[in-house]
Structures are given as C-alpha cells and as structure tokens.
Amino acid sequence: MTVQRPLDVLHNSLESPVIVGLKGGREYRGTLKGYDMHINIVLQNADELKDGKPVRRLGLVIIRGDNVVFISP
C-alpha cells in the first residue's frame, strides 16, 4: 500500500486552483504557486471567501501554515 505524503499531494496541486481553510473559519481560494515544509502557502489571484462567496480580492498572498486547517485542490 503506498502512502500519499501530504506534501507530495500539495506539490501535485501546484498551478491548480485550491481552497485553503483557516482556523476560525476564513477560507481563501486561489492558484497554488508555492508552499514549504511548514505548509506556509503562496496563492495567486486569491480571494477571501465567506460562505463560499468571494468577499475580498487579495491577489498574491502568503498564508502562514500555522493557521491552515485544510487545503483542497
């Protein structure tokens, strides 16, 4: 049985749209441009979402991994 390492799955999502859910419920949607081993995330063309709808355009954004709950490609 092969294990899909979380960072490998992240790597395979580069240049793809992802949703990033944060502690407290905030979510961001954008194109995954980068990450590091702390799961710090770089999104491009990012929007902040509320109830799934964009409420604010952030463009390029670095999200600190410490706040990340989930990333869904």
Place this chain on the structure above:
Amino acid sequence: MTVQRPLDVLHNSLESPVIVGLKGGREYRGTLKGYDMHINIVLQNADELKDGKPVRRLGLVIIRGDNVVFISP
C-alpha cells in the same frame, strides 16, 4: 504486552474510510490516502460533516495535523 503505535494504526487504515475530528468540532469523512509524522492527513472523496451528516463535498483534501483531535477508522 505489545504497544500499537498510533502511526502504525494510521498506516493500517490506508485506503479505508475514516472520520477525522478537528478542533472546534468540524469533522471530515473520506478515504485515508496518506499521512506523515505530524499527522497531516490526506483524504480522498472527503465530505465535511455536521452532526454526522455531509454538508459539503471537498473531494481530495489535505488536513494539517495541528488541527486533528481524533481519527477513527
């Protein structure tokens, strides 16, 4: 007496359906595709649950271990 190491139990649950409970009460259900030593988790065909019922389809999702309370195969 043999100790069942938590990561070994996770390993034995690969490709099986699991429920992942997070801080704050959110839960996800899906097929366990991967994990790492921080208990970062990869689920496939994941649903977000509320009161045990699916409220949102996430599909593939990486969950940061820092938020995980429990994993139940």
Place this chain on the structure above:
Amino acid sequence: MTVQRPLDVLHNSLESPVIVGLKGGREYRGTLKGYDMHINIVLQNADELKDGKPVRRLGLVIIRGDNVVFISP
C-alpha cells in the same frame, strides 16, 4: 524516592480501560491499545462521553496527544 514516569504509567495501563479527557471538555472511554512519546493515544472500543455517559460509539480511535488533558486508568 522513585519517580513514576508518566509514559511508564501509560505503559502499565495497556489493555486496560481508560478515560481520556480532551481540551474543551470532550472525553473518550476505551481500552488503551497504544501510545507514543507525544501522548498520541490508540483506544479500542472507544465511546465519546458527555457528562460521563456514552453519546457516540467510535470503536478504534487515534487521539492526537496535543489535545489530551488527562488520561485516567
């Protein structure tokens, strides 16, 4: 005077019923099947408790140590 190391006390509770109290007040009861040095815990035949009464059967469950407040054999 001999010190009883917390992990040794855990080890001596293997295969015994324990109650695990988590941050936020949730509690689990089950048979202690395993643990590691982060106090990640494996319970078998686990129930989630509310006010001391089982409210949900989880069966096999891995609890992340980070959330554990106490373990009582």
Place this chain on the structure above:
Amino acid sequence: MTVQRPLDVLHNSLESPVIVGLKGGREYRGTLKGYDMHINIVLQNADELKDGKPVRRLGLVIIRGDNVVFISP
C-alpha cells in the same frame, strides 16, 4: 543566591499532596507520584475540584504538561 529549579521543587514534592491548576480553570488534587521534563504529571488518589471542592474521583491520573498552569505542593 541559589536558584530553585522548578523541576527540583517538583521532585521534592513527590509523595506529597499537590494541587494542579489547568488552563480553563480545572484543578486536580492528589498525591504527586511522578513527572517528566515536559511537566507531564502523575497523581494518585486524584480528585477533580470545582471551587475548591471535589466533584469527581479520578484515582490515578496522568495530566499532560501542556495544560498545566500551576502546581502547588
């Protein structure tokens, strides 16, 4: 001037009654049987206290250091 190292003070309290205060206000009273460098604590004959009065008998209990606010011999 001699420094009393916190872990030495804990060591000197072995086999003595202590009160352990946790984050969120819960307190436990019992006989200190052990500890480790993370200030994980082993109490025997432990009671959970509310407003200083026992509300629940836990007996033997391992408390994860991460939750400990204070220990008072």
Place this chain on the structure above:
Amino acid sequence: MTVQRPLDVLHNSLESPVIVGLKGGREYRGTLKGYDMHINIVLQNADELKDGKPVRRLGLVIIRGDNVVFISP
C-alpha cells in the same frame, strides 16, 4: 513545475506595500522592510486597519510571526 517558496515571495516584496493579517482579525498596512524565517515582519509607515481603514498610526513596527495569518503584497 517551479515552487515559489513563501520566504522568496516575501523577499520579492521588500520595499513594497503589504497588508499583514493577524489572528483575531487585526490588520496592518505598511512598507515591508524585513522579515526572518519565523515570518517575524518589519513594517515601516505602518497603520493598523479596521474594516480596511486606518485607525492608528504605528510607524515602524515589528510583528511577531506567530500571530501572522497572511501577508499580501
């Protein structure tokens, strides 16, 4: 596929205006003058924002990375 490392993106934003979002919702806007690997941040001509509007002038400010949710150039 090239990964844009979060710290590299930060580096490329030096001397540019950025918005820094913190846990709890506070935001700061200023010129990014520095950072380190913990994502501690130095802003110049920084304003504290509420609902996107400046409510307080801080000037030079060091923000501890532990509190940072996102940085948007």
Place this chain on the structure above:
Amino acid sequence: MTVQRPLDVLHNSLESPVIVGLKGGREYRGTLKGYDMHINIVLQNADELKDGKPVRRLGLVIIRGDNVVFISP
C-alpha cells in the same frame, strides 16, 4: 549599548517579591525562588490576585512558563 537579557533580569529578582501575570488575566504575587530557561517559575508565599487583591493563598507554587505573560519585580 548593553542588552539586559530577560533571564538575567529574572535572576536579579531572585528572593524579591514579583507579580506574575498569566494568560486569561490571573496574577500571582510571591517571592521569586527559582526559574528555568522556559520561564517556568517558582514562587514562595504566593497569593493568587484578583483586581490586585489576594483571593487565595497558594504558598509554594510552580508556574509553567507557557502561561506566563509578564513578570514584574
């Protein structure tokens, strides 16, 4: 310009009365008997304070550094 290292300032306060402020607002007053590099603290003749007034006598107390906000000699 000489830097006063926080642990040196603590060391110079040994045997002196200090106030220790914790997360959540609790404060303790007592004689500083010891500390370690995690800023775990040993107080003697310690009182718990509310609005600056003693509400509970703890005597000897070990305070886990993780909870400490400030120490004022």
Place this chain on the structure above:
Amino acid sequence: MTVQRPLDVLHNSLESPVIVGLKGGREYRGTLKGYDMHINIVLQNADELKDGKPVRRLGLVIIRGDNVVFISP
C-alpha cells in the same frame, strides 16, 4: 535590497520608548532595556495601557515573547 532583520530593528530600539502589543489586546509602554531571540522583552518604567492610556504602573517588567503581537519603537 537589504533586509532589516526583526531582531536588528529591536536592537536599534534599545533605550528607546516602545509600545508592546500582546495577544488579547493588552499593551505596555516603556523603555526597551533588553530582549532575546524568543522576543522575550525587558521594559523599564513600563505602564499597562488601555485604549492608549496608562491604567497601571509596572515599572520593570519581563514580557514573555510568546504573547507579543507587535513592538513599535
């Protein structure tokens, strides 16, 4: 482009008045006398502030870095 390292900016503020903002909103104002790599801070002639006004004189105070949100010289 030169990076201003956060700890260097702190160093340059030694002996100067600073405002230190903490998690939960408390702020302290005083003369920066010292710090260490955890951003533990030593202030002299420190006041606790509420809505920007001094509400309590602490004098010499050691602030644990873990609680610091920002430092503004």
